[in-house]
Amino acid sequence: MTLKELPIGKTATVLSVGGEGALRQHFLDMGIIPNANVTMMKHAPMGDPVELRINSYELTLRLADAEKIKITDVRDEVRKEREFLEKKRISHPGLGEGGKYHKKEGENPLPDDVKLTFALVGNQNCGKTTLFNQLTGSNQHVGNFPGVTVDRKDGIIKGYPNTLVTDLPGIYSLSPYSNEEIVTREFVLNECPKGIINIVDATNIERNLYLTMQLMELDIPMVLALNMMDEVRDNGGYILINEMEELLGIPVVPISAAKNEGISELIDHAIHVAKYQEYPKRHDFCDINDNNGSVHRCLHGIMHMIEDHAEQEKIPLRFAASKITEGDNLVLERLKLDENEKNTIDHIVEQLENERGLDRAAAIADMRFSFIEKVCQETVKKPKESKEHIRSIKIDKILTGKYTAIPAFIGIMAIVFWLTFNVIGAWLSDILNLGIEWMTLGVENLLVRGNVNEVLRSLIIDGIFNGVGSVVGFLPIIVTLFFFLSMLEDSGYMARVAFVMDKLLRKIGLSGRSIVPMLVGFGCTVPGVMASRTLPSERDRKMTILLTPFMSCSAKLPIYGFFTALFFPKYGALVMVILYFTGIFVGILMALLMKKSLFKGEAVPFVMELPNYRMPGKKNVAHLLWEKAKDFLQRAFTVIFVATIVIWVLQTFNIHFNVVESSHNSILAKVAGWIAPIFKPLGFGDWRISTALISGVMAKESVVSTLSVLFGDTKTLLDMLSTTGAASLLVFCLLYTPCIAAVASVKKELGGKWATIVALGQFLIAWIVAFVIRIIGMIL
Template sequence: MTLKDLPIGKMATVLSVGGNGALRQHFLDMGIIPKADIIMMKHAPMGDPIEIRINSYELTLRLADAAKIEITDIREKEEIKKESKPVKPISHPGLGEGGKYHKKSEENPLSEDIKLTFALAGNQNCGKTTLFNQLTGSNQHVGNFPGVTIDRKDGVIKGYNNTLVTDLPGIYSMSPYSSEEVVTRAFLLHEDPKGIINIVDATNIERNLYLTMQLMELDVPMVLALNMMDEIRENGGSILVNEMEEKLGIPVIPISASKNEGINELIDHAVHVAKYQECPERHDFCDENNHGGAVHRCLHGIMYLIEDHAKKAKIPVRFAASKLAEGDHLILEKLDLDENEKRTLEYIIKQMETERGLDRAAAIADMRFNFIKKVCDETVIKPKESKEHIRSRKIDEVLTGKYTAIPAFIGIMAMVFWLTFNVIGAWLSNILEIFIGWGTEAVADFLTSGKVNEVISSLIIDGIFTGVGSVLSFLPVIVTLFFFLSLLEDSGYMARVAFVMDKLLRKIGLSGRSIVPMLVGFGCTVPGIMASRTLPSERDRKMTILLTPYMSCSAKLPIYGFFTAAFFPDKGAFVMICLYFGGIIMAVLMALLMRKTLFEGEAVPFVMELPNYRMPGMKNVGHLLWEKAKDFLQRAFTVIFIATILIWFLQTFNLSFNVVEDSQDSILAAVAGVIAPIFKPLGFGDWRISTALISGFMAKESVVSTLSVLFGTTKNLLNVLTPVSAMSLLVFCLLYTPCVAAVAAVKKELGGKWAFVVAFGQCVIAWFAAFGIKIIGTLLGEI
């Protein structure tokens, strides 16, 4: 029987893990190994993927991949019981819980002029970025979704100027499965950090310690930070820190990063082990009395064989040996073994497989998990099922239920858009518009009373205030939208959306994980594109990057709001929803086309951890809103400000630099008039609209500021456009080339060729889509 057929609510024991390559290794690294117990939790609303529970955490995978995992001993699931060992309270901070490890000798510290560099490493979604913020005083974005950190970030530890800590993307093991995990492995192996701060989710310690064991093999000074200890205590559990230190041979410090508990003690230990270069005491994790003798002999035989090669390649020999034993081709290539050595290596591993009764990768994973189980049995006092997990199960009955998941998702997103565009965001925007109007009138009166030159007065009022002010009024709408999106991410709901939508997205050739970059793209295309790094497949990553610009980013909101207020004042929410779903529909059509042409094949496996729901952190949400508001204001008073002045100048003067009475005689009219005929079939061939669209390449908000400068009043715009041509223009703005920053992000991720495809291709697609709307609208008008 395979895992695919295990009934919901039943438990089984893994017999074997089939398949090959990176996916099989990923399963093994996540704890799906022979003799492991698995519980079938539920199926997604569409029947696929499934959610299983292993080693106290939930994992998702598709039925096709579950069919490769053979199981036996199907039985009723066992309830999580609180252990009877006495609970030892763990004080925070600084009472020496981690102090027992330090060696007495403190000879030969590193020179004072050597910078103490630290790698902050851990599993995805274990609190690395929160800890990084506490260590450095930074305000990096954190979220309750695997893969929030998609690039390395650096900062100085507070109070220690001669330090540098690097927050690395989450990684489950030193066998990278996705492109952002490669960043972490490359840093740890080649950047020579003076110390490693390994952060571990104490509520999920079995899986987290798998990476810890591999990091210890690197032979770099290291401390272990047990995060979320507050949750362990609140649920009646504990961890015997001193006992765990003895078994691991590294300092272990209990912390709660979100509550700033234990951070000072962690810093003290980290700085100490780095300064005195105190490396882990233990590297051998084999249990020779429990089928581990074969693995032990294998590893030591490999170490003897490759010692000189490992030293030359600057790779720790124990780490290299264990990676070779599990079949890591990247390490094999770097060691540059000759053919005789490769044959000897293969013989050693084959002998281990024969004695152990498991293949090489499974044998190494089994060795590590056996050691972890032994450590946890003696040091971890497990609580009864946590209240966070109980709460998550109850919420998931609705949000991932068979009949309620899709309606709940549609309802939540509809509520977000309604509150943003019709209630909160719209109300705040109206208030800000009133203040901007008062400010404009006051400045105009001041300039008039001061008899300021008409040209200067026109620059200030018609240029700066009208242009920048028209964009600023949409700031509340953008902030409101980001507020709701950050709440959804912080709560853990985004991961459920990926789980629910996977089967649907697979029909267009994508994985459920692709929906997260796309949802981020509704806020801003640039981080959406960057978030695609969490996808393990190059094919999926490219498709997701090319589709994300079709999601309607918040920078387009001022355009939608401007035209909706002018042409469709009574149908604002309806028009907005049509535009947002129009972008999604176009993305679906493009995905289907790409799947048949450029990106043939199937989406990558959907293997992802589902975190518990958590209350969104108001500090984190507030910080994110401030960052987005600050970014918007910086653009408003830099790019948009400069573009506004430039547009004003070009439409005020002619080629002889004389002030024109009619802007049709201006420099701008002469230049924009060349491309205006391209848009005439679409219903907006006016040179002023062409100019606004060109300015939108710099920043989409500039479209509104440019129109405000060139047309002056909405009434003038109404004389040029009809409702049909206005809708055609809205569709063009929805789909045409994203801003320069987004194109630059595509270039950074995929190269110049794909950046050109996005820039030029979306213009062509937008033109034909707008032309189609114009034709349909005209026909409906005649009917």
């Protein structure tokens, strides 16, 4: 039978893994190999995808992909502890002692002026960014779902100015499956760091060590950081560090990145192995459980054949041989082998498959996992089922339950919006606005007493205080929304949302993993677009990037808050929810249109690890809030500050730079007057609103500041704009051209053509939808 047919709660043994290409390799790298035991945990609320347990961690898979995996020996789940073969303890040597690591002949310690560069590498969601922050004092964004880091980040190790550590996107193996995994592989292979810091989740060590073995084949000085050791200890387990060092041939350091435990020892070892160029002692893993030495003969035969090519292309020999055996065409192409050599390799691999009874990729994966099993058997006393995992299973009964998952998601988001816009955020915003009003009055009184020129007084009060102040007043709302979103992200709930929503998103041509970039887009479109790099399919990535700007970013909150307070004061939360869901609805319509035209085909497979729920870290949440508040204030006092002054100048002077009595005679009125007719059918054809919308392309927050400068008081705006016109304007602001930063991020990811399509396309869509709203409003 196939894995698709495995009943919930039952365990089976994998017989064979079907499929082809990168996806099949990804299955093998994740531990789904022949003879592995797999347990069916649950189905998503809509029946697809499913959650499996393999090697003590949870993995999601679609039924269509599960159907490609044949299984046998279906039985009740029995969770047995691995046999622990405790041996004589080994004492811990000092730095450079013990002979565990080797130096290449003729190599000396690196000179003091050589910069020690490190690659920080590990699986997704194993704590890399947290460790990076501890090593460098940086404050990168940290979250509890796979794919938080989507680009490389550099920093200097605290106290060591001549170092540089690079935080790379998480990968499961050096067989790249998605775009951000390619970033990591290319960096490690081409940038030639002086050392590797490989961070491993100690609570899930079997899966994590798979990448470790491939990194060791690169023959780069390396140190292994066993993260989350505090959780292992708290749950009654332990790891024999010295014995693991002996078996692996690299330094192993137990740490807890979140609690800053073991970091100084890790730094000492990393600096030492890089400075003295101490390489991993072991590269050969094919002598364990190798039937008749077939894998050993295959690898070493290929190594002898490609040695000169690997040296010429500067690719580590053992790494190249294992990758060629797997069937990695990227490495094969770089080696530039002739046809005779390729044919000989094909014969060697064919012999391996005949002798081993497994295909080439499965044979290599089995070799690695067999070695990992030996290492863990002798060094890892598995803890009881962790408190974190037990807690996660209980919470998931509600948050991913068949009948409760969707209502829970809607309820959680509704509570977030209600608390943000009607309770906490609104209350804090009112207090801040009172403070801004008090400060504005105080400054105005001082200027009047000082007999300051009327024009300058108008610039300071009407331009700067009213313009910038009207935007700054919405800071508490933005910070409150980010607080709740970061709590959901840091807890691990975002990964569950992807699991729950996958089948729904597949109907519009996307994968459940697309939900993460789009949810991030509710905070800001720029990181949302960047987060799409975690998607393994170019088709899915493009679709997700094009849809993310439809998710209402937090920069639009001042616009919503401003018009809602004026025109719909009794229905604040309802208007906000309608706006957010309108953006989602229009995005869905566009996705369906793109699915049938530009992006025909099926969404990529949904293979993702589900992390345990964890309490959000106070430091992480506080840092994220500070970063967002700082970013908002920087824009308020740079882009928006400049924009308000420019707007004030243009509406105060005529083309001869004489002060005008009425802004209708100003430079701004003339220029904006040419554009205003475009918006007349939508119910807001006033030149001042046109100006505000243009300034919104620079930064969405500046729409409110521009209106405040141009109208002076809200009464004028109330008299000029009808309720229907206000509704139409709100929808237009929701959907029209994203800010310059967002368009630039789209250009960076997809190129200038797609950035232009986003800019012009969204303007047209916004105009059409706003026109429909105006017509409906007039009929009603």
